[in-house]
Amino acid sequence: MSKILIFGHQSPDTDAITSAITFSHLQNELGKETEPVALGKTTAETQYALDYFEVEAPRVITTAADETPEVMLVDHNEAQQSVSDIDKVKVLAVVDHHRIANFQTANPLYYRAEPVGCTNTIILKLYKENNVEVPKHIAGLMLSAIISDTLLFKSPTCTAEDEKAAKELAEIADIDIEAYGKDLLKAGADTSSKNADQILNDDAKNFPMGDLTVRIGQVNVVDVDEILERKQELLDEMAAQSESNKLDLFILVTTNVLESDSVALVYGEEKAQVAEAFNKEMKDDTLYLEGVVSRKKQVVPQLTEQFS
Template sequence: MSKIFVFGHQNPDTDAIGAAISFAHLQKELGKDVEAVALGAPSEETQFALTTFGLVAPRVITSVKPEADSVMLVDHNEFQQSAADIAEVTILSVVDHHRIANFETANPLYYRAEPVGCTSTIILKLYKEAGIEVPKAIAGIMLSAIISDTLLFKSPTCTEEDVAAAKELATIAAVDLQSYGLDMLKAGTNLSTKSVATLLDLDAKSFPMGDKNVRIAQVNTVDIAEVLERQAEFEATMASENAKNGYDLFLLVITNILDSDSELLVVGEPKANVEAAFQVTLTDNRAFLPGVVSRKKQVVPPLTESF
């Protein structure tokens, strides 16, 4: 089993899939036998980007060992967000922009982590460092990843490096950055046709905080009120997920991509830690979070500190 799998986190977003595709292409150019795979199907937003640039979604896997014994991780490092058997295979490299937690390896590896808004911003640097040209389609999916992760530069995670990288990639991809970016983000906000269970699993990650297991899902929309019309169904499903998977708390962050605000829905205990983290009082299990759009920078850190 000489092939190396390259993949992002479970419930992949546009960066998880885009970074896997672009990093795998780079590794192939460098002579490695790699395949970009995914730990879940692409969202509508990601599929919009893939279709726009004529790319095929990576095939979905849940475990590695049946086919490969070595992997390269992008856009994540925490084991609970990775493949089911990640602890049983060799991790050759990680390219990421998240916190480092619940991660260890038996052997040395290449690890590239930078405090930028998107993994694909880092991967663009790796192409330049290797002297490898970025093809048009690959530039397009990398651009899409940056737009997604930074909410078209509105997220506090966005840096000048992300903006510069996006402008460079937009030129290579031959698209207008602003108009394409808005079209792509809107493609991901069609929530009415999706079940509550699907919405809660679209972009969800688990985080150990203190002695608690916290699940945080996020959905993007242009109408928060429309999403909350199904609040009772969301709460029932979140409670069921808590019982089934051992989550102490399930948080749903509903983000308006136009106004750059979010509504928080919380099921489980201790809710007091959530209230302390955001300095809010939950009413009907909800709280409004003005200016909050980033799970990584504005949700996880205050919750971690609170716990």
């Protein structure tokens, strides 16, 4: 019998990769035969966490139906963010902390969605509810995801539950949250060796908004000028990818993890409406977004309302 595949969204971030691993471990402890896989390569930040806790990165897949009839989704639910043949497999479970959109199944399923900062915060609850012990390496990966998704608790998506979970996991993993957290975030903030495509798509998602398809990428840095110095290169790549992938808007949110601010580069005919959504002035395809760090809470809702 084939294994149940468990995976996060395309262009996977640390939460997407680690939640597949941690949820798969839980399901296997509960008697199922599952395998964590990924819908893209790991980022430098994610690889730092995997190396630190000596866990192998999941293999990358592009389709699932040729391997298994059943899957479980973590850290996403929207079809356009999932595996390309999601309509050809049975979704047994979803554990997520995002909006629910473009999602339906032919069969009943387990669905767990909570408004917290990180999927792994929810997965920790599932370990407790099922009386399954959290091993040290699993705790470390869960903690890494929470740190990443909440920007070391500075993101507005962070909740008291995330902070409580992080403290508990840090004890199990024997980790100093502040020291490890800064090292983890810095590992993902170096863009010097990345090409334009990697900067745009290492952490990017497509969102249907009204009649538009909007792709929003996000990159964390410690110096925003690293990205702004390459603005024309990035805009040219955004233009090429928008044409080839039929995107109406392409937005890159560059977040300074030390100052908790962002700068957005915007490509597309509707870019004036993007500025209007944030009540900001667009200057040379650039928006300065003070205090904005969360795509999920501070970017997607505003744009969805603007284009609805």
